[in-house]
Amino acid sequence: MNGLTFDIAHLLAGGLVLVSFMMLYQDRLFALINVFALHAVVLALSVAWQAYIQDAHHLYVTAAIALVFKAIVIPVGLHRIIQRLGIHRDIETAVGIGPTMLGGIGLVALSMVLMLRVTPEADPLAREDLAFALSIILLGLLVMVTRRNAVSQVVGFMSLENGLVLAATGAKGMPLVVEISVAFSILIAFIVIGVFLFRIRERFDSVDVGALDDYRGEHR
C-alpha cells in the first residue's frame, strides 16, 4: 500500500478521535452540537477516503448519509429542540473537565492496547481503523456518562454511532443494506429520544436526568 494513502486515512481517523475529545471539552450545548456536526463531517471525509482507496462505490453512499443526516439534519433538529425546550445552555457535568479528559486518554490507550494485541496479522489500515473506532465508541460512552443533561447524552450516543460506522468502513466488504439500516435506526432513535425529551420536560420541568432518580425513589 502506498504510504500517503495510509497517512491520509490515519490523519482523518485521528482527527475523528481529536474531535471526540473536543466534544468532551465543551461546556455549552450549542458548541457541543456544532462540534458534533464537525465530527460527522470528518467521518464523512474519512468514509469517502476509504471508499476511494478500497474502490468500493457503495461507501460513497454511506459518506453522503453521514454528511446529510448527521452533519446537517440532526444538528439542526437538536438546535430546534433546545430552542423550543428553552433549557439552560450550559452543560452540568457530573465530573470535572480535567478528570474527564484524563479518563478519555486512558480509554484511548486501552482501546489501542486491546486492538493492537488482538489483531497482529490484520491489514494495517483495518487495524488502525478498528483501534480508532473503538476509542471513539468508548469516548462517546464517556460523554454519555459524564453529562447530566439529556440532550448532551443524545449527542454522545450519536458520536458513539459514528465510531461504529468508522469500524464498519474499515473492514472490507460491509454490505450497503446494513449501513442504511444502521443509519435509519439511528434516525428512528433520534426521533424517539426527541419525543422522550419533550415528555421528560413536560413532567419534570427540566431535562436533567437527576430528576428521574428522585422520581424512582433513589437518593443521592
Next chain:
Amino acid sequence: MALILELAVQGAQMILVLLLAPLLTGFVRKVKARLLRRQGPSLVQPYRDLLRLMRKEVVLADNASWLFRVTPYLIFATTWVAAALIPTFATGLTFSWTADLIAIVALLGSARFFLALAGMDVGTSFGGIGSSREVMIASLAEPAMLLIVFSLALVAGATQLSTVAAFMGSPQVGLRVSLGMSLIALVMVAVAENARIPVDNPSTHLELTMVHEAMVLEYSGRHLAMIEFAAFLKLLLYMSLICCVFLPWGQATAEAGPESLAPGVVAYIGKLAVCGILLAVFETAIAKMRVFRVPDFLGAALMLALLGTLLLFVSRSL
C-alpha cells in the same frame, strides 16, 4: 583548523541570538501597536531599555540573600546556553551534539526554579503570588513539553535537535496527525512559558493578573536588565525551536560548507519575522483568560501532546 572554524560558527550563532532577541521583542511590540493603529515604540527600544537599566543603580532589599543577587545571572546564563543548543540557521553546530531537547527543557526548568525562589526570597506578598502561579503553570507546561519531546523522538528516532531537523526536512516524514497535534501543543506551551496573552500579559503591571512581572517586581538596575534579557532570549528560543522542528527548510547543514551559512541566516530571520507577526496577530485577536482557566488551557496542550504520542503507536512506522 576545522575545529576553530566550527567554534567560530557556533560563537557567531550565540552572538546572533543575543543580538536578535531584543529586536524580535521590539518587532512584536511594534506590530501589535500598528495593529491597534498606534505608532508604537521604535524597533530598537528594547536595546535602549537594556542599556539604561545596565547603567542604573541596583536597589536591594535589606533582607535579600545571596540567592537574590545570583539568580539574574544564573537565569541569563542557562537561557543563553539553551538558546546556543538550538539549531537556528545551521544544523550540526559544535554545541548541539553535547545536549539534546530534554537537556534544553531541563535548563529552562532550572532557570524557572531559581526565578521562583528569588521571587519568594525577599518575602513580599507579590513575589509569593507570582512564584506560586508560575509553578502552577510550570507543573502543567513541563509534562506537556516532555510529551511533545517524546512524540518527536518517536517520529524522528532521536531527541537530538539536529537529527530531528534533518528528519523533518526529508520527504520520509510524510503526513502525520501526531505532528500537527505536537505543533499545536508546542505553540500553547510556548505561549504559556513566555508569559504571553492569553496566559499572562507581558506589558501590564496590573497586580491581580500578573505572573512573571510579580516575581521580578523587586529587581532593579542590572539585575532587572539580565532578567529582561533572559525573557527576550526565551521568546527567541521558543520561536527558533518551533521553526527548527516544524519549518526546517533553508537551514545550512554541516555538509554544505560555509557558503550555505548566509542563506541560512536570511531564512532564519525571515522565519522569525513571520512567527513574530503571527504572535502579534494572535495576541491582538484574543483576550486574556482568568488565572483559574490556565490549567484548562494547559491541560488541553497536555492532552493534545499525549494523544499525539498515543496515535503514533497505530501509525505506519511503529
